Amino acid sequence: MKIDNVSKSFGNNKVLNNINLYLPAGSVTAIIGPSGSGKSTLLRSINHLERIDEGFITVNNDFIGYRKQGDTLFELKEKEILKQRIDIAMVFQNFNLFPHMTVLENIIEAPIQTKNMKYEDAVASAFNLLSRVGLLDKAYSYPRQLSGGQQQRVAIARALALQPKVILFDEPTSALDPELVGEVLEIIKELALTGTTLVVVTHEINFAYEIADTIIFMESGNIIEKGSPEAVFHNPQHQRTQDFLNKVL
Numbered sequence: 388m389k390i391d392n393v394s395k396s397f398g399n400n401k402v403l404n405n406i407n408l409y410l411p412a413g414s415v416t417a418i419i420g421p422s423g424s425g426k427s428t429l430l431r432s433i434n435h436l437e438r439i440d441e442g443f444i445t446v447n448n449d450f451i452g453y454r455k456q457g458d459t460l461f462e463l464k465e466k467e468i469l470k471q472r473i474d475i476a477m478v479f480q481n482f483n484l485f486p487h488m489t490v491l492e493n494i495i496e497a498p499i500q501t502k503n504m505k506y507e508d509a510v511a512s513a514f515n516l517l518s519r520v521g522l523l524d525k526a527y528s529y530p531r532q533l534s535g536g537q538q539q540r541v542a543i544a545r546a547l548a549l550q551p552k553v554i555l556f557d558e559p560t561s562a563l564d565p566e567l568v569g570e571v572l573e574i575i576k577e578l579a580l581t582g583t584t585l586v587v588v589t590h591e592i593n594f595a596y597e598i599a600d601t602i603i604f605m606e607s608g609n610i611i612e613k614g615s616p617e618a619v620f621h622n623p624q625h626q627r628t629q630d631f632l633n634k635v636l
Contacts, residue, residue, distance in 0.1 A: 388433070388553060388584065393442035395428055402428045403439070404608040410601070412552070413582045417595035420605035421631065426588040429605070430555050433586065434475040435468050446475060446553060473501050476546035480558040482538040484530040484545070490517070491526040494545045502549065516544040520574055536567030543574055554578070556587040592635050596620055604628045
């Protein structure tokens with residue numbers, strides 16, 4: 388994945404300022420930084436939930452949200468953007484499960500609708516994923532009957548059902564009670580070993596250190612520091628990074 392000169396403003400507030408990143412296939416990247424630093428906006432830009440003002444994002448050399456004609460980028464229609472999102476799944480901090488559907492129905496909906504998967508195959512895949520996230524016994528429950536940690540694990544299974552190339556996690560534990568955080572982090576740790584490209588915005592600093600190949604520290608829409616967990620946490624090159632880590636570690 389390549390993020391090239393990406394900028395984004397809301398009114399006069401520039402939330403992303405000329406961001407450049409290259410994230411290799413199979414890499415695990417954790418984005419940390421204070422609230423309001425642009426982390427979630429960057430994540431939402433990757434699958435075109437936010438329209439960027441300048442620059443472009445490519446996954447496997449495909450422009451996300453746009454097609455290129457000559458030197459000009461033209462925005463894709465919503466239907467075409469939805470197709471791209473099959474390859475770039477997102478797990479939200481508030482789960483975003485369909486409340487009127489069972490856990491099983493939540494997981495099989497997208498593969499059937501977007502990949503024309505046969506019902507029987509989608510169900511078999513869903514049961515396999517539920518077993519993987521430790522929720523096989525909750526297949527016929529509704530989201531309201533689950534704890535926050537269980538709902539987030541279902542959301543991860545739902546993302547995996549599309550076999551995406553990239554999974555984006557936006558503060559996946561921030562809406563959870565502290566005692567439920569660990570069960571979700573364990574699932575993401577397992578995913579980090581599978582070769583799927585993961586980009587995780589998180590406040591869980593120790594978790595970021597444990598799973599990521601690359602740590603990115605953002606502030607005020609800028610990438611202040613980028614490097615291995617060892618380099619960023621033990622030998623930061625910028626005083627602002629050190630100040631932030633002193634407060635959160």
